[in-house]
Amino acid sequence: MALLQIAEPGQSSAPHEHRIAIGIDLGTTHSLVATVLSAQAKVLHDEQGRVLLPSIVHYAENATQYGNDAKPFITSDPKNTIVSVKRFMGRSKADIKFQHPYDLVGEANEMPAFETAQGRKTPVEISAEILKQLKDRAEDSLKNPVNGAVITVPAYFDEAQRQATRDAAQLAGLNVLRLLNEPTAAAVAYGLDQDSNLSTDRNYVIYDLGGGTFDVSILRFSQGVFEVLATGGHTALGGDDLDRLIVKWAKKQLNIDTLNDTEYAHFVVAARQAKEALSDAESVELQLLDQTLTLDRATFESIIQVALDKTISVCKRVLRDAKLELTDIQNVVLVGGSTRSYAVQKAVREVFNQEPLCTINPDEVVAIGASITANQLIGNTKDGSLLLDVTPLSLGLETMGGLVERLISRNTAIPVARRQEFTTYQDGQTAMLIHVVQGERDLVEHCRSLGRFVLHGIPPMTAGQARIEVTFQVDADGLLSVSAKETTSGVSAHIDIKPSYGLSSEDTERLLLDGFKYAEEDKHLRHLQETKVEAQRELEALEQALKVDAQLLSTEQLDALNGAKTHLYSQLETTDIQAIEQAIEQLKIHSDAFAALRMNQHIDAALKGTKLDDWSNSN
Numbered sequence: 001m002a003l004l005q006i007a008e009p010g011q012s013s014a015p016h017e018h019r020i021a022i023g024i025d026l027g028t029t030h031s032l033v034a035t036v037l038s039a040q041a042k043v044l045h046d047e048q049g050r051v052l053l054p055s056i057v058h059y060a061e062n063a064t065q066y067g068n069d070a071k072p073f074i075t076s077d078p079k080n081t082i083v084s085v086k087r088f089m090g091r092s093k094a095d096i097k098f099q100h101p102y103d104l105v106g107e108a109n110e111m112p113a114f115e116t117a118q119g120r121k122t123p124v125e126i127s128a129e130i131l132k133q134l135k136d137r138a139e140d141s142l143k144n145p146v147n148g149a150v151i152t153v154p155a156y157f158d159e160a161q162r163q164a165t166r167d168a169a170q171l172a173g174l175n176v177l178r179l180l181n182e183p184t185a186a187a188v189a190y191g192l193d194q195d196s197n198l199s200t201d202r203n204y205v206i207y208d209l210g211g212g213t214f215d216v217s218i219l220r221f222s223q224g225v226f227e228v229l230a231t232g233g234h235t236a237l238g239g240d241d242l243d244r245l246i247v248k249w250a251k252k253q254l255n256i257d258t259l260n261d262t263e264y265a266h267f268v269v270a271a272r273q274a275k276e277a278l279s280d281a282e283s284v285e286l287q288l289l290d291q292t293l294t295l296d297r298a299t300f301e302s303i304i305q306v307a308l309d310k311t312i313s314v315c316k317r318v319l320r321d322a323k324l325e326l327t328d329i330q331n332v333v334l335v336g337g338s339t340r341s342y343a344v345q346k347a348v349r350e351v352f353n354q355e356p357l358c359t360i361n362p363d364e365v366v367a368i369g370a371s372i373t374a375n376q377l378i379g380n381t382k383d384g385s386l387l388l389d390v391t392p393l394s395l396g397l398e399t400m401g402g403l404v405e406r407l408i409s410r411n412t413a414i415p416v417a418r419r420q421e422f423t424t425y426q427d428g429q430t431a432m433l434i435h436v437v438q439g440e441r442d443l444v445e446h447c448r449s450l451g452r453f454v455l456h457g458i459p460p461m462t463a464g465q466a467r468i469e470v471t472f473q474v475d476a477d478g479l480l481s482v483s484a485k486e487t488t489s490g491v492s493a494h495i496d497i498k499p500s501y502g503l504s505s506e507d508t509e510r511l512l513l514d515g516f517k518y519a520e521e522d523k524h525l526r527h528l529q530e531t532k533v534e535a536q537r538e539l540e541a542l543e544q545a546l547k548v549d550a551q552l553l554s555t556e557q558l559d560a561l562n563g564a565k566t567h568l569y570s571q572l573e574t575t576d577i578q579a580i581e582q583a584i585e586q587l588k589i590h591s592d593a594f595a596a597l598r599m600n601q602h603i604d605a606a607l608k609g610t611k612l613d614d615w616s617n618s619n
Helices: 123-142 159-171 182-191 239-253 261-277 297-321 342-352 365-377 505-517 519-552 555-571 577-607 612-618
Strands: 021-025 030-037 040-043 056-059 064-066 081-083 113-116 119-121 148-153 176-181 202-209 214-222 225-234 283-288 291-296 331-335 386-390 395-399 403-408 416-422 431-438 448-456 468-474 480-486 492-496
Touching: 021 123, 021 182, 021 365, 030 123, 030 365, 040 365, 056 123, 064 123, 123 159, 148 159, 148 182, 148 365, 159 176, 176 182, 176 365, 182 202, 182 214, 182 225, 182 331, 182 365, 202 297, 202 342, 214 297, 225 297, 239 261, 239 291, 239 297, 261 283, 291 297, 297 342, 331 342, 331 365, 395 468, 403 416, 403 468, 403 519, 431 468, 431 480, 448 480, 448 492, 519 555, 519 577, 555 577
Parallel strands: 021 148, 148 176, 202 331, 225 386
Antiparallel strands: 021 030, 030 040, 056 064, 056 081, 113 119, 202 214, 214 225, 283 291, 395 403, 395 431, 416 468, 431 448, 468 480, 480 492
16 A cells, blocks of 8 residues: 655645755845754855855956955956945935945936946846855755745845845745844844743844844744844944944044045955954054054044944834833844944943843854744744744825824734725715825825825715725735725725835934824824814815705805805814814804704605605504
8 A cells, every 4th residue: 555645734745855945144245045954054155165255246347256256356346346235225326325436327216226347237136146156055065956045134124125135036046935034033043042941031132233234123032932022223334334434534544535436445445354353452553545544442432433322222212112121131142243343242231231142153143043944934844933023114004184094013023914994085986096105103294105006996985985995914024015995896906015215224214213203293293184184074075065955044044154164264274273173163053054954854855745644554
């Protein structure tokens, strides 16, 4: 009798086969790949035994170099040597305000392309080249094709930046199992060392300072469940910015205002080497433009203090979001190559009053966590641990009066779906504009627009009768789709939110901080707009009624009603809520009397010609 093999859900169709899944840390300055072999996560190296692949691509006229091979061209051919491409992913040309040697082409509100010796190259194409190198490394090392990959992104990457990353992976020929937040990947890696049977919850701060981005997340570990309580960060703050601060200091010491592209590249390389050397040495010398500068630890700390203060400020805000105190944090996990700096470790130690956790190589911890997640998703393990990411900003849509109706609040665990019913505003309305926004403010004008679409074919009905069901769905990658459906007719419309550019770091900070800063003002503005919408509905209904039954009113009654209407219209031009509410009440005195006349007329018409016997016989 033949034996049957039964695969559990999510497992390979051939359970005895180990499917190859990899985790990729697509970093700003370095990238790497890891996998799980014999139940152990390990990073994969190239032929020379190097684990880190510099995220650099050099485009010569007849050849393309990658990683370490491209590194020498940073100074000799800076325009054609693309470094830190992650900082350009999903961002508009107008958002790129930091110094760089590249010729960017494209519209201001679109993701730019680089003009190179091989023609125009987009950030997506360049990222795909780096991912392809890591895929090839994995397949050469494992002697098997890769079946799936988990790719990490900063927790603060928005929909556009995440979509650009997914597009790059698909262009590289990778089957994307999931996009995973970098701090969450670190939590997965350190989860290997945690006792899942602990009776008390444990809270961790994941402090992730990479080459180009900063993320901080607070995660709760409880009986095998990793839950992100809150997250925050900067999409343009990292080791590159520390290097730029050193360059700025060096220019001031040498009394130099501007540098050409080649000189600037030399300064950046020297700054990076000095920063790394100061982790072991008390001082270091920089050779710049035939001059020597000495940089000691105290000076280095003062130079980069402005950047460190920004990271600590984000940490404190995220703690408030999670409703936790410093004493509630069991450990601080350091992630990212920039946390190797003694100055960064010192700042974290002083703020949290504890020694940060750094037992796993901070350069490798994200890739290790990604590989563990990939191994689970591909079906190679029955590990029952659960992972819950969160949305970094609130998502909602525009309602009457330019107000925002939030459907998914900030720090909601994903994947998530939210559904809410809306209705029409005008009689006979056959279409509705769905305007999707992101942010923490109450007015659309203060939030970021993500996309618009129109639901056509709504059956004409009296205002307020139609039922429009709007669904927001955020998948495990943090990508948003929105659909709308009229429930009686079944007509529907749908949009996948794929904006052409992402949030700048300034916009990200503004959306969050403004939500706190203007909370009271927003409360007043929402009340004002809601009052105006109520007044406009009252006026609209009254106008419709007057078209039909104005003859029921005497001249004096009509003049009084029109006077109250005119007064309310004039008050709508003001911001005095009390005056508008009083004008509504005055109008209602006259409109209620008008409504009573209309009701009496319709009752009289209904009963006209009816005899008392008719009522008796009906019983």
